[in-house]
Amino acid sequence: MTRILLVEDNEMNRDMLSRRLARKGFEVLLAIDGEQAVTLTLAERPDVVLLDMNLPLKDGWTVAREIRADARGRQVPIIALTAHAMSDDRARALAAGCDDYETKPLDFARLLGKIAALAGARGAPPP
Amino acid sequence: MTLLQRLTIAIFGVLLLFAINVVSFAIGNNTIRHSLDAVSDAVQGQLNASALRQSLDNLHKQLLVLVTLRESAGQGISAAEADRTRREIAGLRDLVERMERNTSDASLPVHGVLARETESLFRDWERLLLDLRRPLRRGVSIDELKASYGSTERALAAFEAAMIGVSRNEGQQVETTGKVIGRITIIVFLSSIFFTSFLGFLLIRHTNESLRRLREGTVRIGGGDLDYRITVPGGDEFGQLAQAFNDMSDQLRRAVQEVHEAKEQADRANAAKSSFLANMSHELRTPLNAIIGYSEMMVEMATEEEDLAAAELTGDMQRILTAGRHLLSLINNVLDIAKIETGKMTLYLESFDAVEALRELAATMHTLAAHNRNTIVIDVPEGTSAPIVSDQTRFRQIFANLLSNACKFTANGAVTLDVTPFVRGGFDWLRLRVRDTGIGMTTEQLQSVFDAFVQADSSTTKKYGGTGLGLALCREFCTLLGGRIEAASEPGRGSVFTVEMPVDAAALPVTEAAAPARSDAPAPERARAEAGVPTVLIVDDDADARELSARVLRAEGCHVLEAAGGDEGLRLARERLPDLIVLDLVMPGMDGWEVLSVLKDNEETRDIPVVLQSMLDARDQAFDRGAAEFLDKPVDKRRLAATLERLAPRDRSGHVLLIESASPARDVLVEGLREQGWYVSSTEQAGEALAIARLSPPDLVLLSLGLPGDDVVTLSEAIAHNATLRQVPVFVLAAADGEADARERLASALDRLVVHDPVALESLLEKTGRFAAEAPLNPRPR
Numbered sequence: 001m002t003r004i005l006l007v008e009d010n011e012m013n014r015d016m017l018s019r020r021l022a023r024k025g026f027e028v029l030l031a032i033d034g035e036q037a038v039t040l041t042l043a044e045r046p047d048v049v050l051l052d053m054n055l056p057l058k059d060g061w062t063v064a065r066e067i068r069a070d071a072r073g074r075q076v077p078i079i080a081l082t083a084h085a086m087s088d089d090r091a092r093a094l095a096a097g098c099d100d101y102e103t104k105p106l107d108f109a110r111l112l113g114k115i116a117a118l119a120g121a122r123g124a125p126p127p
Numbered sequence: 128m129t130l131l132q133r134l135t136i137a138i139f140g141v142l143l144l145f146a147i148n149v150v151s152f153a154i155g156n157n158t159i160r161h162s163l164d165a166v167s168d169a170v171q172g173q174l175n176a177s178a179l180r181q182s183l184d185n186l187h188k189q190l191l192v193l194v195t196l197r198e199s200a201g202q203g204i205s206a207a208e209a210d211r212t213r214r215e216i217a218g219l220r221d222l223v224e225r226m227e228r229n230t231s232d233a234s235l236p237v238h239g240v241l242a243r244e245t246e247s248l249f250r251d252w253e254r255l256l257l258d259l260r261r262p263l264r265r266g267v268s269i270d271e272l273k274a275s276y277g278s279t280e281r282a283l284a285a286f287e288a289a290m291i292g293v294s295r296n297e298g299q300q301v302e303t304t305g306k307v308i309g310r311i312t313i314i315v316f317l318s319s320i321f322f323t324s325f326l327g328f329l330l331i332r333h334t335n336e337s338l339r340r341l342r343e344g345t346v347r348i349g350g351g352d353l354d355y356r357i358t359v360p361g362g363d364e365f366g367q368l369a370q371a372f373n374d375m376s377d378q379l380r381r382a383v384q385e386v387h388e389a390k391e392q393a394d395r396a397n398a399a400k401s402s403f404l405a406n407m408s409h410e411l412r413t414p415l416n417a418i419i420g421y422s423e424m425m426v427e428m429a430t431e432e433e434d435l436a437a438a439e440l441t442g443d444m445q446r447i448l449t450a451g452r453h454l455l456s457l458i459n460n461v462l463d464i465a466k467i468e469t470g471k472m473t474l475y476l477e478s479f480d481a482v483e484a485l486r487e488l489a490a491t492m493h494t495l496a497a498h499n500r501n502t503i504v505i506d507v508p509e510g511t512s513a514p515i516v517s518d519q520t521r522f523r524q525i526f527a528n529l530l531s532n533a534c535k536f537t538a539n540g541a542v543t544l545d546v547t548p549f550v551r552g553g554f555d556w557l558r559l560r561v562r563d564t565g566i567g568m569t570t571e572q573l574q575s576v577f578d579a580f581v582q583a584d585s586s587t588t589k590k591y592g593g594t595g596l597g598l599a600l601c602r603e604f605c606t607l608l609g610g611r612i613e614a615a616s617e618p619g620r621g622s623v624f625t626v627e628m629p630v631d632a633a634a635l636p637v638t639e640a641a642a643p644a645r646s647d648a649p650a651p652e653r654a655r656a657e658a659g660v661p662t663v664l665i666v667d668d669d670a671d672a673r674e675l676s677a678r679v680l681r682a683e684g685c686h687v688l689e690a691a692g693g694d695e696g697l698r699l700a701r702e703r704l705p706d707l708i709v710l711d712l713v714m715p716g717m718d719g720w721e722v723l724s725v726l727k728d729n730e731e732t733r734d735i736p737v738v739l740q741s742m743l744d745a746r747d748q749a750f751d752r753g754a755a756e757f758l759d760k761p762v763d764k765r766r767l768a769a770t771l772e773r774l775a776p777r778d779r780s781g782h783v784l785l786i787e788s789a790s791p792a793r794d795v796l797v798e799g800l801r802e803q804g805w806y807v808s809s810t811e812q813a814g815e816a817l818a819i820a821r822l823s824p825p826d827l828v829l830l831s832l833g834l835p836g837d838d839v840v841t842l843s844e845a846i847a848h849n850a851t852l853r854q855v856p857v858f859v860l861a862a863a864d865g866e867a868d869a870r871e872r873l874a875s876a877l878d879r880l881v882v883h884d885p886v887a888l889e890s891l892l893e894k895t896g897r898f899a900a901e902a903p904l905n906p907r908p909r
Contacts, residue, residue: 010413010417012414012417012446012449012450013413013416013417013420015446016416016417016420016421016424016443016446017420019424020420020423020424020427023424023427054409082409083408083409083410083412083413083416084405084408084409086405086408103412104412104413104415104416105412105415105416105418105419105420106416106419106420108420108423
C-alpha cells in the first residue's frame with residue numbers, strides 16, 4: 001500500500017484531504033508543521049510527501065531543502081501544495097527540491113495521477 | 128556694497144579729479160591775467176617816465192638859457208612866451224598826475240615822492256617865469272633851479288626803477304603760475320587714469336570671480352549636487368544672485384526630497400498591495416480548497432454508497448458552511464475597506480448596552496479561544512451596564528477583530544477585556560481595553576499595525592495567516608464612530624489595544640462621521656454652506672475646548688471649521704469666509720488680539736462677527752477692538768447657542784413636527800433635521816402635538832409607531848379630521864415588522880402615508896431634504 005505523508009497546518013484541509021486519500025486506499029500519515037514534516041519523512045520514508053508550503057515553525061521550502069539534504073530523504077518524492085498561485089511559486093518549489101507542484105483548490109484527479117506517477121516510478125505498487 | 132554703489136563712487140571720484148583740474152586752471156589764469164595787467168601798467172609807467180624826463184630836460188635847459196640870457200643881456204621874455212611855457216608846465220603836471228594810474232600799491236609811495244618833487248620844481252619854474260617877465264627883479268637863482276631839478280630827476284629815476292622792479296616781479300609771477308597749473312593738470316590727469324584703471328581692475332576682478340563661482344555653482348547644482356552652496360563675497364547683485372541660486376537649490380532639494388518620499392511611499396503602498404493580493408489569494412483559496420474538496424468527497428460518497436445516511440454528511444456540510452462563512456467574512460472585510468476608502472461607509476446608530484454586546488461576542492468566540500487553549504475574561508463587575516449610542520455591527524466587528532487577533536497570537540494564555548467610563552471635554556466616553564499575554568510586537572511593528580494590507584511582517588502571514596485588514600478596519604470603524612484606537616505592546620509580553628468611544632456617537636453629525644477624508648473634501652462643505660447652514664470657525668489651541676465648542680455648535684446645526692492656531696484660523700477665515708468666528712484669546716504664537724485685528728483690517732473678513740472666548744476678563748477691551756461678543760471660558764452651552772442664534776441665524780426652510788418618544792435616536796434625527804434647516808418641534812404626547820400643530824401649523828409631520836398605547840391611532844385620526852393637518856404630509860417611522868397591525872390601522876386613517884424604517888437615518892434625512900427642496904416652504908420666524 002502506498003504511504004503518503006500529508007503535511008498541512010489547516011485543520012479542515014488536513015481532515016478533508018486525508019479522508020479523501022484514505023478513501024482511495026492510501027495509507028495517510030499526518031504532520032501539522034514543518035518540523036514534524038522533516039522528522040516524519042526521514043523516519044518513515046513515505047512513498048510520497050504532499051507538502052503545504054505555508055507552515056508554522058518551518059515553511060515548506062525549508063522543509064523540502066532539509067529533506068533533500070539528508071541521505072534518507074534524497075529519493076522521497078515531494079509534491080508541493082500551495083494556496084499561493086503566483087507564477088514564481090512553482091519555480092521556487094521545484095528549486096527547493098520538490099518534484100511537482102499543485103495549487104489549491106486542488107484538482108483531486110490530477111493530484112492522484114501525479115501521486116501514481118511519482119510513487120510508481122519509485123517502485124511502490126499502486127493501491 | 129552693491130555694484131551700482133561701486134560704479135557711482137568711481138564716477139564721482141573721476142569727476143572730483145576733473146573738478147580740481149578746472150578750479151586750479153581757473154585760479155591760475157586769474158593770477159596770470161592780474162600779473163599781465165600789472166606788467167602792462169609798469170611798462171606804461173616807464174614810457175611816461177621817459178617822456179617826462181625828456182620834457183623836463185628840455186624845459187630845464189630852455190629856462191637855463193632864458194636865465195642866462197637875462198643875466199647877460201637883461202632881456203626878459205614876452206608874455207606869449209611865458210604863457211606857452213606855463214601851458215607846457217601844466218601839460219607836465221597832467222602827465223605826472225596820469226602816471227599815478229600806472230602805479231601799483233607798492234610803487235604808489237614812489238609816485239608820491241615824484242609828485243611832490245615835480246610840483247616844487249614846477250612852482251620854482253613858474254616863479255622864474257614871473258621873474259623873467261619883470262625886468263630887474265631877481266628871484267630864483269640858477270643854483271636853486273639846478274638843485275630843484277636835480278632832486279626831481281632823482282625822484283624820477285626812483286620811479287623808473289620801481290616800475291622796472293614791478294614788471295620784472297610780475298613777469299616771474301606769470302611764469303611760476305603757468306608752471307604750477309601745468310603740473311597740477313598733469314598730476315590730475317595721471318591720477319585720473321590710474322584711479323580709473325584701478326577701479327576698473329577691481330570691478331573686473333570681482334565680477335569675474337563672482338561669475339566664476341556662479342558658473343561653478345550652477346554647474347554643480349545642475350549636476351545634481353543640491354547641497355552645494357554658492358558663496359559670493361559681499362552683498363551686491365552677484366551675492367543676491369548667488370542667494371537666489373542657493374534658495375532655488377534648497378527648494379529643488381526639498382521638492383526632490385518630497386518626490387522621493389512620495390515615490391517611496393507609493394512603492395511601499397504598491398508592495399503592500401501586491402503582498403496583500405498574494406495573501407488574499409492564499410486566504411481565499413484555503414477555505415475554497417476545503418469547500419470544493421468536501422463537496423467532491425460528498426458527491427463521491429453519495430454516488431458510491433447507496434445506503435448513505437444524511438447524518439453521515441452533516442459533519443462535512445457543517446465544515447463547508449464554516450469555510451463558506453469564513454470566506455464571506457474575508458470578502459466583507461475587503462468590501463468594508465473599499466467602502467471606507469471611497470467614503471461610502473454608512474453608519475446606523477442605535478442605543479445598546481456595550482457590556483452585553485461584548486459578553487455575547489465573547490461567548491461566540493470560545494471555540495476560537497479554545498483552539499490555542501486561551502481563556503477570554505470579561506473583566507467587568509456582574510450587573511454592570513454601559514449604554515451607548517453607536518453602530519452595533521461595527522462596534523462588534525471592532526472587538527471581534529481585536530479578540531480574535533488576541534486569541535490568534537496567544538497560546539495557553541488569557542485575553543482580558545475591560546470597560547471603564549470616563550469624561551473628556553464635558554462628554555461621557557468609554558475606554559475598552561483588550562489585553563493578551565501573547566507574542567507581542569516590536570516598536571517597528573507597532574508603527575504600522577493599523578495600516579491596511581500590512582501585517583507585523585510577512586513571516587507573520589506565513590505563521591498566522593490573515594489578510595492584514597482586521598486592524599485597519601478597527602481603526603477606521605473607531606474613527607467613524609467618533610473614537611480612536613491605540614496599541615501598546617512588548618515582544619514576548621503581550622499586547623494591549625485600547626479603544627476610546629464616545630458614549631453618544633450621535634453627538635457627531637452622521638454625515639460628517641461617515642466621510643473619513645473630511646478635511647480633503649471641501650466641495651461638500653461648500654454645498655452645505657450654500658444650503659443655509661451657518662459655517663462657524665473655531666480658533667483655539669486647546670483641543671478639548673475646541674471639541675466642546677464644536678459639539679455645541681454642531682448640535683445647533685452649524686457646520687464647524689476648526690483651527691488650532693492664529694495662522695491657520697486666519698487662513699480658514701479668508702478661504703472659507705465663515706458666518707461666525709469663535710476665537711480664543713490666549714494662544715501661543717499669534718494670540719486672539721492679533722487675529723482679531725488682522726480680521727478687522729482685512730476687507731473680506733471685516734464683517735464676520737467674532738466671538739472672543741477667554742478666562743481673562745477682557746470684555747471691554749474685546750468690544751473696543753471690534754469683537755461682537757465676549758464669552759467666559761469654560762464655555763456655557765446655552766450662552767454660546769444664544770450667541771450663535773443672534774449673530775448667525777439659520778435660514779429655516781420649514782416647520783417639522785416630530786412625534787416620537789425621547790431617545791438618543793430621536794436626538795440624532797432632530798439634529799439631522801436641524802442641519803437641513805428645519806425648525807423642529809418634538810414631543811412624545813399626542814395632545815401636545817395637536818396643540819403645537821394648532822399654534823404653528825407644521826409643513827411636515829414625522830410620526831413614530833413606537834409611541835405608547837393608542838396614541839398613534841388617536842393621533843392619526845385627529846390628524847385626518849383636522850382641516851389644516853389633513854393637508855400636511857406625514858412620514859411614519861415604523862420600528863419593526865411587529866407593528867404591522869398598527870401600520871394597517873394607520874393606513875386606514877391616513878390616505879397619505881410614507882412608512883420609513885427609523886434606523887436608516889440617512890435615507891430618511893435624504894427624503895426630508897428632498898422634500899424641503901422640492902416644495903419650497905416659507906421661512907418662518909422662530
